[in-house]
Amino acid sequence: MLFNSFHFLFFFLVVTSLYFTVPHKWRWLLLLVSSCYFYMAFVPIYILILGITIVIDYFAGISIESAKAKNRKAFLTISLIANISVLCIFKYFNFLNHNFSFLMHGFGLKNPIPYLSILLPIGLSFHTFQAMSYTIEVYRGNQKAERHFGIYSLYVMFYPQLVAGPIERPQNLLHQFREKHRFEYFRVSEGLKLIVWGFFKKLVIADRLAIYVNAVYNNVPHHSGFSLFVATIFFAFQIYCDFSAYSDIAIGLAKVMGFHLMTNFNRPYFARNIAEFWKRWHISLSTWFKDYLYIPLGGNRVPVPRWYFNLFLVFLVSGLWHGANWTYIIWGALNGFYLIFANISQKFRDKFNQSVGLNQVPKISVFVQTTITFTLICFAWIFFRANQVTDAFTIIKKISTLRGPLFIENPSKMIYSLAAIGFLMLIEYKREYYKGRVKFFDNKNWLVRNFSYASLIIIILLFGVFDGGQFIYFQF
Amino acid sequence: MLETIIYKINKSDFSYFVIKLSLFLFLVFSLDFIIGHTLRYFYFKQQSGLQYEATFAIEKTKANVLIFGSSRACNHYIPSVLEEKLGLTCYNAGRYGSPILYHLAVLKSVLKRYHPKMIILDVNLQEFEKIEGSYDVLSSLLPYYKTHPEMRSIIEMRGKYEKLKLLSGIYPFNSEMLTIAIGNTEMNKKRRDTFDGYIPLRNKWIDPIPDYAFPQDYDVDSNRLQAYKVFINDCKKANVNLYIACSPYLSKNRFKDRSISIAKAIAKKENVPFFDYSNYLPLIKPYLYHDTPHLNQDGARFYSNLVANEILKTSLIKGIR
Numbered sequence: 001m002l003f004n005s006f007h008f009l010f011f012f013l014v015v016t017s018l019y020f021t022v023p024h025k026w027r028w029l030l031l032l033v034s035s036c037y038f039y040m041a042f043v044p045i046y047i048l049i050l051g052i053t054i055v056i057d058y059f060a061g062i063s064i065e066s067a068k069a070k071n072r073k074a075f076l077t078i079s080l081i082a083n084i085s086v087l088c089i090f091k092y093f094n095f096l097n098h099n100f101s102f103l104m105h106g107f108g109l110k111n112p113i114p115y116l117s118i119l120l121p122i123g124l125s126f127h128t129f130q131a132m133s134y135t136i137e138v139y140r141g142n143q144k145a146e147r148h149f150g151i152y153s154l155y156v157m158f159y160p161q162l163v164a165g166p167i168e169r170p171q172n173l174l175h176q177f178r179e180k181h182r183f184e185y186f187r188v189s190e191g192l193k194l195i196v197w198g199f200f201k202k203l204v205i206a207d208r209l210a211i212y213v214n215a216v217y218n219n220v221p222h223h224s225g226f227s228l229f230v231a232t233i234f235f236a237f238q239i240y241c242d243f244s245a246y247s248d249i250a251i252g253l254a255k256v257m258g259f260h261l262m263t264n265f266n267r268p269y270f271a272r273n274i275a276e277f278w279k280r281w282h283i284s285l286s287t288w289f290k291d292y293l294y295i296p297l298g299g300n301r302v303p304v305p306r307w308y309f310n311l312f313l314v315f316l317v318s319g320l321w322h323g324a325n326w327t328y329i330i331w332g333a334l335n336g337f338y339l340i341f342a343n344i345s346q347k348f349r350d351k352f353n354q355s356v357g358l359n360q361v362p363k364i365s366v367f368v369q370t371t372i373t374f375t376l377i378c379f380a381w382i383f384f385r386a387n388q389v390t391d392a393f394t395i396i397k398k399i400s401t402l403r404g405p406l407f408i409e410n411p412s413k414m415i416y417s418l419a420a421i422g423f424l425m426l427i428e429y430k431r432e433y434y435k436g437r438v439k440f441f442d443n444k445n446w447l448v449r450n451f452s453y454a455s456l457i458i459i460i461l462l463f464g465v466f467d468g469g470q471f472i473y474f475q476f
Numbered sequence: 477m478l479e480t481i482i483y484k485i486n487k488s489d490f491s492y493f494v495i496k497l498s499l500f501l502f503l504v505f506s507l508d509f510i511i512g513h514t515l516r517y518f519y520f521k522q523q524s525g526l527q528y529e530a531t532f533a534i535e536k537t538k539a540n541v542l543i544f545g546s547s548r549a550c551n552h553y554i555p556s557v558l559e560e561k562l563g564l565t566c567y568n569a570g571r572y573g574s575p576i577l578y579h580l581a582v583l584k585s586v587l588k589r590y591h592p593k594m595i596i597l598d599v600n601l602q603e604f605e606k607i608e609g610s611y612d613v614l615s616s617l618l619p620y621y622k623t624h625p626e627m628r629s630i631i632e633m634r635g636k637y638e639k640l641k642l643l644s645g646i647y648p649f650n651s652e653m654l655t656i657a658i659g660n661t662e663m664n665k666k667r668r669d670t671f672d673g674y675i676p677l678r679n680k681w682i683d684p685i686p687d688y689a690f691p692q693d694y695d696v697d698s699n700r701l702q703a704y705k706v707f708i709n710d711c712k713k714a715n716v717n718l719y720i721a722c723s724p725y726l727s728k729n730r731f732k733d734r735s736i737s738i739a740k741a742i743a744k745k746e747n748v749p750f751f752d753y754s755n756y757l758p759l760i761k762p763y764l765y766h767d768t769p770h771l772n773q774d775g776a777r778f779y780s781n782l783v784a785n786e787i788l789k790t791s792l793i794k795g796i797r
Contacts, residue, residue: 006637412654
């Protein structure tokens with residue numbers, strides 16, 4: 001069930017109405033049943049996989065809490081192995097097997113291991129990571145083990161963030177299922193506003209840009225360097241709007257019912273360096289890796305070479321988390337490399353800025369830094385979006401010449417795409433640098449505020465792509 | 477001020493929310509109504525462009541001969557050539573990217589108004605292929621949903637919530653604002669891209685003839701197939717002489733397409749002439765093509781003459797002229 005479908009609209013109306021109607025003690029059940037229905041609308045059978053990991057993690061949590069120090073680690077290991085095994089089987093098995101075949105072929109041997117013909121369960125990486133954060137936090141003593149099986153299941157399955165995050169922490173979410181949420185006007189309207197804004201980003205920007213990006217990236221040999229360059233820029237905005245739209249809608253849906261989910265995006269394309277970008281992009285995943293991988297590896301409190309290794313490894317794993325393909329691994333490695341290089345070149349860059357006087361003109365300095373960061377991120381997106389590694393290299397080669405005509409299938413659709421990006425950047429620029437000034441969406445006047453949101457809905461009707469597909473991050 | 481008054485009258489958050497939401501929805505529906513009606517007015521006021529051509533085919537043309545089909549019909553059949561050869565007025569009602577379901581919807585509207593003497597339906601390779609999301613292209617019919625009830629059942633195939641979406645005044649004109657604006661200016665007229673629905677292509681293919689392998693193992697869409705059968709039956713019922721053709725493709729590879737075989741078999745069963753030029757060797761010449769599926773204007777002239785001559789050979793034409 002996609003957020004951008006009528007099926008979901010009816011589902012949301014029914015579930016939310018019932019949520020505020022049923023007594024508090026039954027609300028967890030209502031949400032759990034609704035979440036099961038929501039998940040089963042994709043591929044029903046996969047709820048069993050989710051069910052198995054929920055049972056394992058539920059008992060692991062209780063066992064970790066009640067066991068002695070030595071056994072606690074064993075229970076945590078069992079839980080982590082179970083979760084990672086599910087990921088490996090469904091997400092990485094065929095990828096690993098394919099690479100193994102390639103290796104065997106190199107030695108003139110045949111790979112006897114057959115491929116699995118299975119579909120990747122939707123949102124597997126998201127709910128697996130959320131489940132893992134629970135057992136880790138119980139192990140660390142930051143979270144009490146949840147004894148209520150239904151509420152624990154709901155923590156993993158809460159429908160707004162079940163398939164594409166934000167990846168929540170038990171300390172933030174679990175207790176909220178026990179709290180009594182009243183119908184509050186302010187909170188409900190804030191939630192609905194976020195949902196409208198999410199739909200705007202998805203339907204007007206992401207799905208519009210997807211038409212061009214797909215046409216060009218799915219047919220790389222037939223497109224010029226200039227078209228590929230434009231498609232890459234478009235993809236940067238497509239993926240941002242697609243994913244942040246999902247997060248906005250998820251946070252908004254939860255907010256309507258009284259739940260607070262963590263912020264997942266904070267205008268990432270205004271970041272001035274790669275490290276800042278990762279503090280603004282997919283925040284729930286970045287912090288997950290920081291808390292559960294980077295810091296346990298030693299973080300930056302280790303010798304410099306080891307620190308760089310830690311950074312590189314975290315981004316390599318992050319790439320692999322996104323998908324079982326070398327394109328994602330290279331994308332992750334590239335981001336890791338960016339960060340290491342930024343650290344190595346810090347002194348040189350500071351000197352250079354001083355010598356050209358850039359640090360004396362802060363506005364220009366910010367502009368230059370933002371542009372360079374955006375360019376580096378776009379370069380990495382080429383690997384993320386390319387269907388194959390060879391395609392990515394062809395794209396880079398073609399873009400480097402910037403030759404050839406610009407592919408324009410329909411001039412008016414191209415104008416809509418550019419206008420959509422312009423509109424988004426205008427709003428984000430205002431929010432980033434002029435927060436208190438010229439308020440439309442937060443205006444104190446009811447008419448101005450509501451007219452702004454009504455206009456957003458009208459723009460969706462006028463320029464939205466209603467036949468667009470699912471959210472990109474569903475596949476992860 | 478307004479908010480304070482409403483809140484004082486309705487002390488509960490829920491009543492307050494319902495009132496505010498109602499006011500907001502009223503604002504949205506009012507804007508939708510006003511903008512939707514404005515777009516409708518300007519859509520049907522267009523005097524040039526592809527949307528105007530579609531409206532002309534659906535609501536105005538009284539031509540003796542009508543051409544139906546996708547871009548290949550638009551680019552391959554020159555009405556003036558057919559008029560000269562056949563001695564009958566002709567209009568090209570083809571539309572870019574449109575499937576048989578679109579042609580059937582237009583046919584139903586045309587037959588409600590008048591009965592043309594002859595119809596030429598151009599079918600494509602893979603015409604009946606089942607493709608996910610392929611009904612999206614029927615969006616070009618959305619502006620006619622309100623005023624053309626005969627089209628509704630076909631338009632509603634776009635999705636099960638289409639009826640609901642069409643409650644909006646703006647939705648039928650989704651993504652069309654710029655095109656409508658241009659259609660209301662002199663820009664298209666000055667460009668003169670269309671001639672009685674025919675759109676000439678001017679490039680010449682200079683690359684070697686490609687060797688395309690068309691897929692053969694695709695599933696057939698029963699709705700598309702049914703639409704083809706209904707198209708034939710509606711023409712028969714209305715006593716319209718129907719000719720079906722598959723115009724040529726530039727490809728080295730000679731192919732046998734599943735859809736064309738089915739279309740041919742049905743035409744044969746229904747006693748409808750079928751001209752298959754998909755593998756016609758005298759037309760496999762690069763200089764006659766704009767790109768591999770589309771003839772340029774020289775190719776279109778050659779091909780239109782060929783079709784007209786073929787029609788003249790049949791016995792059906794004698795009763796018409």
